[in-house]
Amino acid sequence: MAKIQGAVTVNEERCKGCDLCVVACPCDVLALQPKEVNNRGYHFAYMARPERCTGCTSCAMVCPDACIEVYRVKVE
């Protein structure tokens, strides 16, 4: 069976670190940067466990600032 692999990119300057994508992710992929901040001082989201991502777009859908782009491929 073909496996689906996904990845997301976060617009780090636009992200406000609200944590909603982290809560919405069913595969526990995302996390907020523990120390690093963007220009506005927010701990932005990043892919902490990229190998688990399925590209389901849940994170991007609940993101209030539309800063997540989702990519998905089928691996044969």
Added chain:
Amino acid sequence: MELNEIIRPENKVYAKPRLMNSNHMHYCPGCSHGVVHKLVAEVLEEMGQEETAIGITPVGCAVFAYNYIDIDWIEAAHGRAPAIASAVKRLQPDKLVFTYQGDGDLAAIGTAETIHAANRGENIAIIFINNAIYGMTGGQMAPTTLLGQKTATTPYGRRVDLNGYPLSIAPILAGLDGTCYVTRQSVHTPAAVRKAKAAIRKAFENSLAGRGCSLVEVVSTCNSGWKLSPAEANRWMIENMFPKYPLGDLKNV
């Protein structure tokens, strides 16, 4: 497979809608307004109505909506968005006319305009963000504030004897003959976001087709006003807001 092999334009399945520009939104982190803005932009893009859509912005947190979505907008006086929308739609019947209002705008100062525009059956869509608080001015009690809910002006919780009962606008509008579609949605989970998007699309289609007034109430969070984190605010909304403001279609004709 490496990340840089996945992150390629041909594999993209979700991105910021084209109509939403790159201005940094002034909303607090985790505010439901951002999600609804995104849905409006997505729906207009999918319907191909970016040239014919005219939005009316309220006074309240969403007052700067015109800065974020690249369509035509009019800024209305406080609460008067449905009246302006009525005029726009009557003068330009082929346009998609919608208002975007919060509960302080629609359910408090603008109750008369809202009810009469709906009762006249104006062919407009009303998007109503109900977060049970005045967010922009610092979290004061709104008509929609729940009993017992603490706000800046009800520090011990809203009391019936002093402040009256919370006002539920959607059932009032559903009882009027001029409305064709009244629904209550939320945007706290991906599934709810999909449903809210379908509801907004239906309301916009009703406006274009001239079927009457549509109301899409979005039960939302105001994590700054509620003094909770965004994730906690979503949980608080599920526990406290949904029993008073249950989700679903109230009217669909």
